[in-house]
Amino acid sequence: MLKLSKNEQDYLKAIYNLESKNDNEAVSIHLIAKKLDVASPSATEMIKRLSKKELVIYTPYRGVSLSHMGMVQARFIIKSHRVWETFLVEKLGYLSEEVHDEAENLEHASSPKLVEYLYALLGYPKVDPHGSEIPSEVFWEMQQSEIDLEQAKIGERYYITTMAESCKDFFRKLEMSMPHLIKIIERLQDGSVIIKEDNGKCSIIPHFLQDEIYLMQRNGFTTKFDEEKE
Ligand SMILES: [Zn+2]
Known part of the structure; x- marks a missing residue:
């Protein structure tokens, strides 16, 4: 960008x-x-x-x-704006009438990385609090250090940075919240993998979805959850 x-x-x-x-x-x-x-x-x-x-x-x-490039930039700013509005309502308890002016400022201050991380944290919402569609394309260029879930190592901790649309649909259909900050617990014989989220929740991700989930390693910080439970 x-x-x-x-x-x-x-x-x-x-x-x-x-x-x-x-x-x-x-x-x-x-x-x-x-x-x-x-x-x-x-x-x-x-x-x-x-x-x-x-x-x-x-x-x-x-x-x-x-131009094509101008369109990409415009859609990124719109995504930034709408992701922030969703964050303010869902995580900070703002009223939806209050968020527009805050988002007008925040949209410009946010890097593609920050926007995609927030978007993942919110569970890849389709629309903002006003019902406007949030662009689902990823504007943060994939980093060399990103791997797919199939390559993740047992015992390591990762952020989920990108999820394919079909994968998001899978979670939506099962009405499961989408994982974000995870630790790899175990790989089962059929290839599915058990992950544990920072809130302590465990889920099993089937093998066929694992090349549709991209991860970045989390280095050097532990959560409150780790200290208490491990
Ligand atoms: Zn707005």
């Missing part, structure tokens, strides 16, 4: 929203300026800048549309 300023991110998000309301047709600079409450000349200047970075395609007299 590129490093963009808050202002640049706000433009991409605004163009994304305007385009989707406009049947994905290019939108005028006038509309973008109006949406962001800025003067047209400063919007024109920013559009030129984003065009130079190949994030938007600007055709005079036709308008502005997002």
